[in-house]
Amino acid sequence: MTEERIVFPFDPLERSAKAEAVVMKGLSRAYHRFRAAPYYGGITTADAVGCSFLCAYCWNYNRNLYPQRFQDLYSPQQVASKLLRIARKRNYYLFRITGAEPVLGETSFQHLVEVIGIILKSRPDGLFILETNGFFLGYRVDLLQQLPWTNLNVRVCLKGTGKDSFELITGAKKEFFHYPFQALQKLEEAGVRAWPALMRDLFTPNQIGQLRDTLDLYNIKADLELESLETYPFVLDNLKKRRVKIKDSLLNLS
Numbered sequence: 001m002t003e004e005r006i007v008f009p010f011d012p013l014e015r016s017a018k019a020e021a022v023v024m025k026g027l028s029r030a031y032h033r034f035r036a037a038p039y040y041g042g043i044t045t046a047d048a049v050g051c052s053f054l055c056a057y058c059w060n061y062n063r064n065l066y067p068q069r070f071q072d073l074y075s076p077q078q079v080a081s082k083l084l085r086i087a088r089k090r091n092y093y094l095f096r097i098t099g100a101e102p103v104l105g106e107t108s109f110q111h112l113v114e115v116i117g118i119i120l121k122s123r124p125d126g127l128f129i130l131e132t133n134g135f136f137l138g139y140r141v142d143l144l145q146q147l148p149w150t151n152l153n154v155r156v157c158l159k160g161t162g163k164d165s166f167e168l169i170t171g172a173k174k175e176f177f178h179y180p181f182q183a184l185q186k187l188e189e190a191g192v193r194a195w196p197a198l199m200r201d202l203f204t205p206n207q208i209g210q211l212r213d214t215l216d217l218y219n220i221k222a223d224l225e226l227e228s229l230e231t232y233p234f235v236l237d238n239l240k241k242r243r244v245k246i247k248d249s250l251l252n253l254s
């Protein structure tokens with residue numbers, strides 16, 4: 001992945017493969033920090049880099065734009081050990097990887113499976129919350145059977161209420177819109193607790209209604225979580241550059 005100008009919209013499969021080639025070396029992955037975070041009432045967090053999308057509102061935008069600048073690589077054992085240490089110190093039982101897409105391809109998926117496996121072996125009372133954009137997991141639903149079915153929750157962050165808003169926000173071509181729904185559908189069928197989430201500030205109630213209809217079409221039963229935008233100045237700036245408006249105005253797209 002070179003630092004050339006991104007041409008929008010891009011093919012997220014190609015972007016995913018390029019990102020994986022940059023952030024993975026063997027089963028080690030690039031991370032930029034490990035921390036205790038206040039979300040979910042307190043969760044042990046590893047911040048990775050590299051994503052299949054480049055969302056206009058991403059709070060990790062520059063790291064995901066230039067993942068090659070972050071080359072501190074950690075094996076699954078090293079990631080798990082760091083997270084377990086933080087969890088012990090804070091008395092936390094929740095774990096996650098965030099800031100990037102955990103699953104860019106098969107190699108990063110194997111890294112993730114090992115991290116989760118080591119953590120849950122050491123902390124059978126623990127719960128891993130997989131935060132994902134659902135793209136690669138929906139493209140390769142066969143991978144899902146390798147995930148542990150217990151002590152795992154999956155939060156699939158949907159980026160648009162329809163193909164146009166998906167393309168505008170993620171930068172990825174609209175024909176890839178449906179993959180996260182496939183991931184959610186298969187996860188539910190497998191009995192894994194999984195739910196969709198959406199950035200409410202970017203969409204009208206009608207658009208959110210359209211998204212609920214699409215979730216129904218896929219027979220996805222889980223409630224839609226509506227989250228609020230973190231309005232960092234650079235986030236607002238990136239939204240403006242991508243011509244995505246927040247609240248009242250916006251996306252007259254579906």
Ligand code: SF4
Nearest residue numbers: 051053055058100133
């Ligand atoms: S999917 Fe998530 S990590 Fe990836 S660019 Fe979008 S907001 Fe950032």
